[in-house]
Amino acid sequence: MCWSRALLTGWVLLLVQLQYLQAVPIGIDKTKVKETEKKPDEPPDTGLHYDRYLREVIDFLEKDQHFREKLHNTDMEDIKQGKLAQELDFVSHHVRTKLDELKRQEVNRLRTLIKAKHDLEGGNAVDHQALLKQFEHLNHMNPHTFEVEDLDRLIKSATNDLENFDKERHEEFKRYEMMKEHDRREHLKTLDEEQRKKEEEHYEEMKKKHADHPKVNHPGSQNQLKEVWEEADGLDPEDFDPKTFFNLHDTNGDGFFDEQELEALFTKELEKIYDPTNEEDDMVEMEEERLRMREHVMNEVDSNKDRLVSLDEFLVATKKKEFLEPDSWETLEQNQAYTDEEMREFEEHLAQQEQDLNQRTVDLQKQREELERQQEQLNAQKVELQQVRIEGNADPEVHAADNQLHPDQEAHPPGHQEIPQHHQDTPQEHLEQHNQDLPQQGQPQAHHDGLPNQQNVAQGQHNLA
Secondary structure, eight states: OOHHHHHHHHHHHHHTOSSOOOOOOTTSOGGGOOOOOOOOOOOOOOSOTTHHHHHHHHHHHHTOHHHHHHHHTSOHHHHHTTTGGGGGGGSOHHHHHHHHHHHHHHHHHHHHHHHHHHHHHOOSOOOHHHHHTTOTTSOTTOOSOOOHHHHHHHHHHHHHHHHHHHHHHHHHHHHHHHHHHHHHHHHHHTSOHHHHHHHHHHHHHHHHHHHOOOOOOOTTSHHHHHHHHHHTSOOOGGGOOHHHHHHHHOTTOSSEEOHHHHHHTTHHHHHHHOOTTOTTOOHHHHHHHHHHHHHHHHHHHOTTOSSOEEHHHHHHHTTSHHHHSOOOOOOGGGSOSSOHHHHHHHHHHHHHHHHHHHHHHHHHHHHHHHHHHHHHHHHHHHHHHHHHHHHHHHHHHHHHHHHOOOGGGTTOOTTOOOOOGGGGSOHHHHHHHHHHHHHHTTOOGGGGGGOHHHHHHHHHHHHHO
16 A cells, blocks of 8 residues: 555545445454455444535545645645645636535535524524534535635544544443433432342442453553454464554555454453343443543554554554553443542532423423413303304394384384384285284184274275375
8 A cells, every 4th residue: 555545544534534344343263254345435424413525525525636646745734734725726627616516515404404403492583604603614604615714624623523522422421321320329219228228239249240350451462462363363372473463454455453443453352341141231331441442542552643553553562561561451340430529410410400390391381271271261252252243143133124114204203103014005905914814813704894994994095095
């Protein structure tokens, strides 16, 4: 592997690890593993929220011959300081156009995430420009074109974020351990004295059982690597050769041990401590132990701090006293992840959160009761309004029937006796109506001719004529 390609890989792995294959499980004898045709390498997810954008930018920059040549001749420190970013002005128009497009897509993605967050939280109008300032990996003030400043920001942000990634993982594990202890204490409070005593005895028994394991070799030491050489590689420990060992476990053949390849070397040591079938063994703790081992080896061997171990760095480390005569390795059970003060502050924080949550529950209950009261008032008003409408629809018909006057009658003075409606008909119609009404009143029809009313009607007909 040429030096230029090695440097390229170093920078890329610092940011995204362009070349990567999953390490062969450590329990397999690699001397007997048949070589298979390698598929195109895919970079692993770095865990950064802009991981895809980072990988796509690097992929397109590599396609430009001028930029690739400059990258090969630039050392890691100059890359970190942003000197490489200045070469962006000399890349081809096609690459620059594609980078512009990638940046616009990334800005749109960030805006969509911000809007989604705003919609979930509820609230006033969101200021996209203000919120975009939290994304330091690009210049959000220019959302249209990819410039030198964008590449400089991307390199520096990725470098800084990856360096802090392990620290954040340690903090997350510390919170996990404190929450586990908090839950155990809370569970004890629910037990009576006898049950609590049994639970405490069981807890201490599990701790002792977990601590009872074979000796763990110092990570990266001669003893630890020889054990891998013998048990995983199936080779005679007397024939241990550092260079051969390096080539055996450089699974992607790029001339470096990356973080994943290093962590694969510790599987045998971790199996001495952790078994997923045992109640006393926590697999989350196992991954934290693996991280501690990898960090320790990186600190001792990675002299240029590029998060890679080259063959030269590895060979130099195998000649040091720490490699030949290492100190004993203290495992997690010998190094509590948190202090008593941190645990106290953590529980106080949980108590405050619980208090705030309870207060929020009370406030929400009051709001619910108030809304229910308002709803009852609205329902009562609705019923009342419907009743008024019903009465209002009936009254106009009654008044219209009672108060409708003939135009000639509107001029009559007060006290004038109103003539029934049927009296306003013609004399002939009135007579016919009167004859129809009589049977309904129960009077014999034989006496019709002698009725005084009939004479009056006849007289009325004469007068009207």
